[in-house]
Amino acid sequence: MSRDRSKGADVPILSHDEIARRAYEISLERGSQPGHELDDWLSAEKELQVQRAVVVEAQSPRVRGRARGREASA
DSSP: OOOOTTTSOEOOOOHHHHHHHHHHHHHHTTOOOOOOOOHHHHHHHHHHHHHHHHHHHHHHHHHHHHHHHHHHOO
């Protein structure tokens, strides 16, 4: 998996295959009705980006440090 460092962040780049796979799943969930290909693609892309952002945020040292601080105070 590639990472985009152009914005100063270590953000995973989604592959075409990942988006295509999820768009296909969305299409199947919707009953495979034609004419929604772009909507399915954009929905898949957004969904995967949100999932990745959550993972990246959870792995950031700042978040892990806060979690350790809560454990110590509990």
